[in-house]
Amino acid sequence: MQIMNEGESGGKDDLLGLLLESNMRHTDEHGQSSLGLTTEDVVEECKLFYFARMQTTSALLTWAMVLLSMHPEWQDRAREEVLGFFGRNKPEYDGLSPLGTVSSCCNLLSAPFFLQNFDDMVQQNVPARSVQVTMILSSCTLRLSRSAGRRTRWRSAATYPAGVVVELPVLLIHPDPDVWGSDVHEFRPDRFAEGVSKAPPAFFPFSWGPRTCIGHNFALLEAKMALSMILQRFEFELAPSYTQYS
Ligand code: HEM
Numbered sequence: 074m075q076i077m078n079e080g081e082s083g084g085k086d087d088l089l090g091l092l093l094e095s096n097m098r099h100t101d102e103h104g105q106s107s108l109g110l111t112t113e114d115v116v117e118e119c120k121l122f123y124f125a126r127m128q129t130t131s132a133l134l135t136w137a138m139v140l141l142s143m144h145p146e147w148q149d150r151a152r153e154e155v156l157g158f159f160g161r162n163k164p165e166y167d168g169l170s171p172l173g174t175v176s177s178c179c180n181l182l183s184a185p186f187f188l189q190n191f192d193d194m195v196q197q198n199v200p201a202r203s204v205q206v207t208m209i210l211s212s213c214t215l216r217l218s219r220s221a222g223r224r225t226r227w228r229s230a231a232t233y234p235a236g237v238v239v240e241l242p243v244l245l246i247h248p249d250p251d252v253w254g255s256d257v258h259e260f261r262p263d264r265f266a267e268g269v270s271k272a273p274p275a276f277f278p279f280s281w282g283p284r285t286c287i288g289h290n291f292a293l294l295e296a297k298m299a300l301s302m303i304l305q306r307f308e309f310e311l312a313p314s315y316t317q318y319s
Contacts, residue, residue: 092118122288129183129214130292136182137300142311144260150174152304164301172297175304177262179296180269184214184247184278217241217280246275 092115099109110118141148151174155164158171170176218240221233233239250257252275253264265272279286286292303309 088122089115089119125286126288126292130296133179133182133292133296134299137178137296138303138309139311140182140260141178142309145310147174147178147260147262148304148308151178151300152308155301155304159301159305161305164298164305166294166298169294169297169301172301173266174262175297175300176269176293177265179293179300180265180272181260181262183293183296184243184276214278214280215242215244217243243277247278249275252276 092110096110096112096115103109141151154172154174158164158168218238220238221235223235224232225235226232246252248257252273269276279289279292
């Protein structure tokens with residue numbers, strides 16, 4: 074803040090700069106006591122962006138490496154696509170849209186789908202430190218919570234008193250065979266071959282509504298860019314020591 078006051082940082086090109094600028098402008102106009110971004114708010118927003126951004130996209134890319142290693146035919150298809158469009162050149166951000174296979178993989182992997190072995194693992198008491206369990210637990214969104222700010226009627230189905238917390242178990246809804254078919258647990262990026270807009274409404278890895286993920290488009294762009302550049306440079310496979318529980 075002091076640095077910005079002293080004019081040592083342009084600051085407006087990054088998130089912190091924008092937040093601080095908004096905070097300073099608001100304080101200048103309305104004083105410290107009014108509603109607006111306080112310094113604590115700025116700190117909390119930065120923490121939110123850090124966690125919301127890092128864990129999610131890194132889980133997506135981690136799963137991409139694992140699943141494409143398990144399914145080399147999809148890895149080859151995705152690589153051919155990237156090389157066909159960009160060769161060995163760095164992919165262009167605005168040229169990523171035609172990458173159908175890479176996009177389908179990223180869409181599929183933005184949701185926690187691959188849980189076919191989860192029940193088995195729990196029953197077998199597989200230790201929590203096992204690679205797969207850890208990855209599942211640190212996967213993208215597992216559940217969404219909303220609390221009723223006031224007494225709320227949901228269609229004619231139910232009325233919730235103020236304070237009730239409604240949980241949407243994304244982890245259970247996404248791999249629902251009634252939505253995707255009995256092969257729901259198979260790695261099939263072609264489910265999104267016609268684009269994510271044709272996906273069933275039960276697919277909502279980035280949530281819906283006013284509190285939807287603010288980084289949705291950025292996350293997919295970043296993931297497609299990273300995956301394309303990895304595919305251009307590397308072929309990857311699982312280490313022989315990798316343990317699969319089935
Ligand atoms: C695969 C990647 C990602 C997934 C699956 C994902 C998923 C989500 C979901 C489901 C929510 C809503 C949470 C809720 O309703 O309680 C959310 C919120 C949010 N996400 Fe993401 N996200 C991803 C990447 C990112 C990235 C890259 C950023 C930042 C650049 C980001 C920033 C945020 C922020 C700031 C919120 C809170 C929005 C609000 O409360 O108004 N996310 N994300």
